[in-house]
Amino acid sequence: MDAKAALRPPLPARGGPALSDREIRQHEAAIAAHEERINRAVLALYGVDGLPSE
8 A cells, every 4th residue: 555655646735756767666566566466365265266367
């Protein structure tokens, strides 16, 4: 969740610098990794190997 929050544009009241390209890629990679872990956990919970379209 912190990674998704970090990708949001800063609020005008807070100011602060925008994220660098490296920081954006780093947060996007963290989000993708978390989503993959969640997907695997859900598939394991329901006892399936994958979605029918895969």
